[in-house]
Amino acid sequence: MRISYNNLRKLLIDKEMKKIDLLKIDGINNNTLATIGKNEPISIKAILKICEVLHCDVGDVLQVIHNDEK
DSSP states (O other): OEEEOHHHHHHHHHTTOOGGGGGGSTTOOHHHHHHHHTTOOOOHHHHHHHHHHHTOOGGGTOEEEOTTOO
16 A cells, blocks of 8 residues: 555646745755655644635645555
8 A cells, every 4th residue: 555645736836836835834954755655644733724725625736646546
């Protein structure tokens, strides 16, 4: 099982934002952005902060991909 942040990338494009704009969110730092860039897990606290600022749901930020899916 792995995580994909493609939904977040699409959401940022729709909102005419860049990933670097997430640094304006309290609790999001360069390490978190790097982790997102590698499709690795970030804290639920960081995910909830992103959801709060972008007015979205967790599914709009990440997707869980099971090993049997491409």
